Amino acid sequence: MQALRIGFGEDSHRLAPGRRLVLGGVSIPDAPRGADAHSDGDVLIHALADAVLSSFALGDIGAHFPDSDPAFDDMDSTPILQGALDMVRTVARSARLTQVVAVVTLDEPKLGKHRDAIAGTVADLVGLPTDRVGLTFKTSEGLAPDHVQARVVVSWDGAG
Numbered sequence: 808m809q810a811l812r813i814g815f816g817e818d819s820h821r822l823a824p825g826r827r828l829v830l831g832g833v834s835i836p837d838a839p840r841g842a843d844a845h846s847d848g849d850v851l852i853h854a855l856a857d858a859v860l861s862s863f864a865l866g867d868i869g870a871h872f873p874d875s876d877p878a879f880d881d882m883d884s885t886p887i888l889q890g891a892l893d894m895v896r897t898v899a900r901s902a903r904l905t906q907v908v909a910v911v912t913l914d915e916p917k918l919g920k921h922r923d924a925i926a927g928t929v930a931d932l933v934g935l936p937t938d939r940v941g942l943t944f945k946t947s948e949g950l951a952p953d954h955v956q957a958r959v960v961v962s963w964d965g966a967g
């Protein structure tokens with residue numbers, strides 16, 4: 808078996824007024840609206856956690872961290888990511904995460920000025936240098952103005 812693995816995850820939320828927009832553990836100060844969600848609605852962390860789980864066929868975050876659980880109300884989503892990483896450590900002790908690449912689709916605000924903060928926070932959360940966290944930002948070109956979406960691919964080495 809090859810020692811390389813990849814995982815893929817996706818998450819979306821509707822944007823609603825009066826909510827914070829949290830992406831990769833960073834609260835975006837100039838966002839006019841945020842994710843209408845049960846937890847903090849951090850689509851980047853949710854997609855990343857699903858990518859981590861999918862790498863080792865460990866199911867998805869809904870199976871392990873049900874959003875019906877009141878413990879997750881408006882909560883910081885980063886423990887979900889830590890839980891997913893812990894599950895991988897249990898099944899594949901020698902596996903090392905080597906890269907995180909993400910595409911975030913959001914019409915407003917432009918996120919480029921927050922790239923370093925988001926990449927730095929995600930890198931710290933997963934234990935990677937920032938040059939292994941690639942973030943691409945896209946608008947929907949007005950096709951989905953009420954939508955925030957993240958798609959994430961992760962790669963691993965030493966998982967054989």
Ligand code: C5P
Pocket residue numbers: 912913914915916917918919920944945946947948
């Ligand atoms: O979606 P579009 O191709 O028009 O985006 C153009 C550029 O705008 C992207 O390459 C990215 O640099 C930037 N962008 C951004 N924040 C967003 C959407 C796009 O910084 N929310």
Ligand code: MG
Pocket residue numbers: none
């Ligand atoms: Mg374009």
